[in-house]
Each structure stands twice: as C-alpha cells, then as structure tokens.
Amino acid sequence: MSVGLGPLPDFHPVAGVRLGTAAAGIKKPGRPDLVVMALDSGSRVAGTFTRNQFCAAPVLVTRDHLAVEPPRYLLINTGNANAGNGEDGVADAQTCCDALAQETGGVAEQVLPFSTGVIGERLPVDRLVAGLPDALDVLSPTGWADAASGIMTTDTQPKGATRRITLGGQTVTISGISKGAGMICPNMATMLAFIATDAAIDPDLLQQLVSELGDQSFNRITIDGDTSTNDACMLIATGQSNAPEITSASDQLPVLREALLSVFLELSHAIVRDGEGATKFITIAVEQAASVDEALNVAYTLAHSPLVKTAFYASDPNWGRLLAAVGRAGVVGLDLERVAIDLGDVALVRNGGRAESYTEEQGQAVMDQPEITVRVDLGRGTVRETVWTCDLSHDYVTINAEYRT
C-alpha cells in the first residue's frame, strides 16, 4: 500500500542513456534485480552519498572510481547491500566492476557499483556476473520503467519522474528513478536515486546541484530515522541536447534548477508515499525558526516520534503528542506562549495550549485525510524548513520484523 503514488510516468528517454535490467537470482530467482545504466562518452556524473560511517563497499568503490575516470556504466543490484563485509565487500564490488568492464571492453574505473538489500551477507558475485550479459543484451533508451522495478527492495511500487523543459530554445529532458522504502532518514537512507538529463552542465555546478537539491529533497525525508549504509543519489548530464552548456553564470540555470528540484522532490516524496507500512503522507513545516538546525531539529523530533506517528496512523488528532514533541526538541529559550501549531488549516495550539477555536471535529476532519500538513510556528526568526514523513503502522512492524525470513 502506498499513499497517493500513481503508476510510473511514460518516461522520456534521455539521449546518451541506455538501461538494461535482468534477473540474476541475487536473492530470489526470477525477479529483476540487476540494472545496468550505460552512458555515452562525454557524460558527466556527480553524486551524494550516505553519511553513515559504516558506508557500504559499493559506496567506497563508487567514490574512488568517480575520482579517477568519467563513468560509462552504473551497475546496480538489489537483494544484497554488500555492506558490513569489510575488505571482502570491497573486493567483491571491484570484481563486479571488472567483469562489466571486460564484457564491454572498458576499464573497471568507468563502472560505478550500487547495491541495496540485506546487510552483512557476502554479495553473490558469481550470480551477479553471470547476469551481466542478459542486462547488456537489453540495453535501451526506453529501459527506464524496467530499471525502476529492478532496483526495488521492499518498495511496493516502482518510482519514477520525467520532465521536458525548454532551455535556451532547446528541448531538454530529465528522467529519474528512485527506490526506498525503509531505513529512510536524513543524510540519505536505504535509497537509491538516479536522475539523468541530456543537458550539458558544468562539472562543478553538477556536483553543487546534486548536493543542494539532494539536501532539499532526499535529505528531508524520513520514514524511521534509520540511515542506511548504501544510499546514493546520482545526477547524470549527458550533454546531448542542443541547449548550451549550463554554468553557474547561465541565466537559464534557475529554469534547469527548478525542473531538477521538482524531479528530486517527486522521487523523494515517492519514497515516503511508499514508506514501509505507510498509510499517511505527512508534511511537517517548521516556520519562524531562528536557524536551520533549530527548524530541522523540531521537524525531525516530530517526524521521528513513535507517538506522533502512531497518532497519525490512528487518524487521532492527539495534539498533546505534537506539543510534547515540540517541547522536547531542545530549542533553547523557546517561548511557549509564542508557539503555534496548525493541523492542515486548523489552528490547534496557540499560546502554549489548545487553541480556543479548536474542536475535535475540526482536527478529526484533517486527520481523516491521507495527506496531512503540520505547521509549527516557533515565533523566533525567519527560517522555514520542511520535512516529509509517513505514519507508523502495524505493517511497518510486520515488514521489518519479517524482512530476513
């Protein structure tokens, strides 16, 4: 079950990108679990990665390879995260890169590996490598939808977004896919996202864009507060459109940035909408904060509170839990009299207590919706930050208590 997540869009192909998906039997036979993205020469790639200190072997190898060669292949498997395997894990990831390089006549450093799935089990390298020819055989510019399915773990639906915009009079395409769905927290999550455009983008700007837009989207979503070892968000610019190269001085940059941000947001929200066991999509906006840290701290305290999350699950306008969570967020010198909390368009808390105008019926009407916005006004400054999360349901417990069985 997911919240307001539609079927995959009709992906616009991105010139210079081909995708091939195969079933390599990495965890279970017969399901698509191996994706190869092939990039034409001249493509530029930038990424942002998990901040978990136990970052997985493929993250280490991808970072190394990015620093050495312009990438030509992204090699993605689901079913096994290749994390927590120490030196063996790095060797396994490298073996896979070697194998793909050998199949395609390139060098291993042109291959970026990504893995998602169970932590702490050795990657079944033989099966993965044996699956490579099948994936390469079906490489196609129209392979996006199959790839979106091929990177899923506990996702119930594949996730994608696609846009066409005009830059300098030329059509530019952006398409992307992502996967969640648990262990989602700021600083990346068990999430992978691959966004490609045929725009030409200056390499430094490309890195800046993926970092900034990732912060505003994938690093603002949380399902359970757990940060995965494997997260990566990659932005690819093939440069095959006819639009002029975008640099930080380009007057077309805002247009490109806005389009990219909308893709980043759609893909990141899709992860929350398909959060493990999610029945509600919750937007938490903290306003009039004195600093970004303060705003995010309050927002995440609410977003991570099991009591707040179970109240959403129960459609219970239990505003006391919201108020208690704000109160324990550690905002130094918070003036309770200035705190206001709105649930949807209903005034819930004013002056440190229940708003006089509030009625249980008003609160219930908002809580009964599948998409709910909580707005917390701290009355301290001008900073506003938004995070997105979902509720905590029985299915979350079921999914995570049975994941390995």
Added chain:
Amino acid sequence: MSVGLGPLPDFHPVAGVRLGTAAAGIKKPGRPDLVVMALDSGSRVAGTFTRNQFCAAPVLVTRDHLAVEPPRYLLINTGNANAGNGEDGVADAQTCCDALAQETGGVAEQVLPFSTGVIGERLPVDRLVAGLPDALDVLSPTGWADAASGIMTTDTQPKGATRRITLGGQTVTISGISKGAGMICPNMATMLAFIATDAAIDPDLLQQLVSELGDQSFNRITIDGDTSTNDACMLIATGQSNAPEITSASDQLPVLREALLSVFLELSHAIVRDGEGATKFITIAVEQAASVDEALNVAYTLAHSPLVKTAFYASDPNWGRLLAAVGRAGVVGLDLERVAIDLGDVALVRNGGRAESYTEEQGQAVMDQPEITVRVDLGRGTVRETVWTCDLSHDYVTINAEYRT
C-alpha cells in the same frame, strides 16, 4: 505482557509515610486513580522533573510548592495529565491542592500535585476533589501496593521495590513505586516514581542523590524516545529511623547510596519491562567511549532505532542493523576497525565487519532470550554508559493507535 516483571514485593512500611488510594472516576468510573501520600512533619522531599519545555501544570506547581514549604502531602492522579492546558491547568492543580489542604487543615503549599494520563484535556477537578475524603479515609503505612496500582496508566502491572538495610547499626527502610509505560525517554518520561526512606538525609544531599541516581536509572531508560510533559521522580526522607543523619561526609553514605540506587534501578527497569508492547528487555552498554555524550549518543541511537527494535521483536540477529545504527550515531572520527559489537556473549562485529567466529546459530540463541545485552566497544576511551530499552512490537502500535479511543 511484561518481560521478567514479577508480582509486587511485600512492601516494608516506611515510618512517617502513609498512603491512601481511591477511585475518583477521573477517566473511567470504578478504577483506582487517586493516591494521597501523607508525610509526617519533619520529612524532607527532593525531586527531579521532566525536561520537556511544555512541562505540565502539576510539575510547575510542585516545583513552586517545594520551594516554599516542607511538603506534607503528595497528591497523585492518573487518567488525566493536566498538560497543555495553559493557565487553566495551573489553576486546576492549585484548586486540588487547596482542597486537600482544607480537608487536612494545612496549607496548599504543603501539597505537591502529580498527574499522568491524556494530555490536553481539562482536569476534572470536581471529581478529583470529591474523591479526596475516600483516599484520606484509608491512609495507612501499608498502602503501598494499592498506591502502586492507583498510579498506573497503560502499565499492565504495578511496580514496586522495597529494601531493608543497616546504617550505623540501625535498620533503615526504603520503599518505592513507579509507573510507565509509554512516552519513556531520557530526561524523564511519562513516568512517576515515589521513593521513601525513613533515613534522615541532609537536604542538599537528598537533592543531589535524587538527581544523580535519577540520571543513572530513570534517565537511562527509553521505550520510544518520547519525553513526557509530566515526569517526576521524588525521593522522600522521613528521618524516623534511629540511624544518624546521613550527610555528604558520612561514611555510611555509600551503603545508603547503593541501596537507593538498587531501588531506583529496579523501579526504572520495571518501567521498561512493562514498556508498551514490550516482549524483550534490552540492555545496551557502550564501552571505551571518549565521553559520556558520545557513549549515550551511540546507546540511544541503537535504543531508538525502529529497525533495531523490530529486529529484537522478531528475534532476528540482524547485526547489520546494529552496525548501521552505530555508523549513523555521528561519532566524529570513529575508527570502524576498532569497533566491536557483542550480542550477549557472542562476538558479532569485529574490525568493521561480521566477526569471523560468528555463526547465525550463535546469534539466534541469544536473540531467542527475553533479556538481551548488546555491548558496543568504540575503542576510543574509558567511558562506559548503559541504557535500557525494549523492542518495538505490534502491540506498541496497537496501544498507541488506540490510546484515546
């Protein structure tokens, strides 16, 4: 259901303390929900309270009254937290204190009020006040067990501890009760604890003891990371034993401190053992940390991780989730190669990966136990901190999704 929590002990009465419990119909008719503790003149009381900034009206009033008069009465209700009610809540708490003072011929400032239950609904003052005579009628030195039941909210079992020790050749008694069971987190929780001894204790030392021992026990337990608005831990010393007064210079202080700590630990662990939906009692010990903050940060990251908690619920030795949680705890400069994790007496993680000696059977054998210790060795210093928590089960979600219905 609770984990390894036995029936109430046979409480030793504490000279100078009488307890009376009544059913005032505060939330539901017929269940004990009102407790009065009457202290003889000369008793000293110290407390430690919630750090939630939205602290409840009774906490504000108790703090005020403690500063004015030596307390003679503790007035405790369950069924309504009297939190989030602004000025009205404070007035309601004061009205209850006034009523008890009037019934007993004292002054309101000698009454300390405590409330637990639903946040954000007005305290039913009339019903509470109407119940006072019933509670006063049954005041008795043997009222401990009834009081333990009379302060419960979602607790499935009443909680108590009792000790007799010898101080300076004289018998000294310590008895206490506590209640949980959700919204439990460091810095107090929806928990109340009342511990009384007939020892005479210097007032400054009494405050120091309740703060220090509270930090080592009630402030080291967590069920769901939520800190309540109402928490209080009160330590009462009636001074009616024949032992000499204990000051910070007394050579008997270590004996008293150890006995008090064991009562604090037993009462706080009881809260975790009866945590909402708990099926496992988890001890998380972080060792060789560089600082207390660092040790606690790692311990709480594990203790609050929904993925770790659901793995315990499933008896799943999913060590990858433990490792990922340590990795995201934000320890600056953590050397992964030096991190070791043990599950019970089984070596789980060594050198940043699964221990070579580890087998799934070993891990499973530990996970199948109802009480499990996780030891994380950071290899950075000499600090050790322990926190206690429980697992995250279906029943946690059920209890908190249905609390108000």
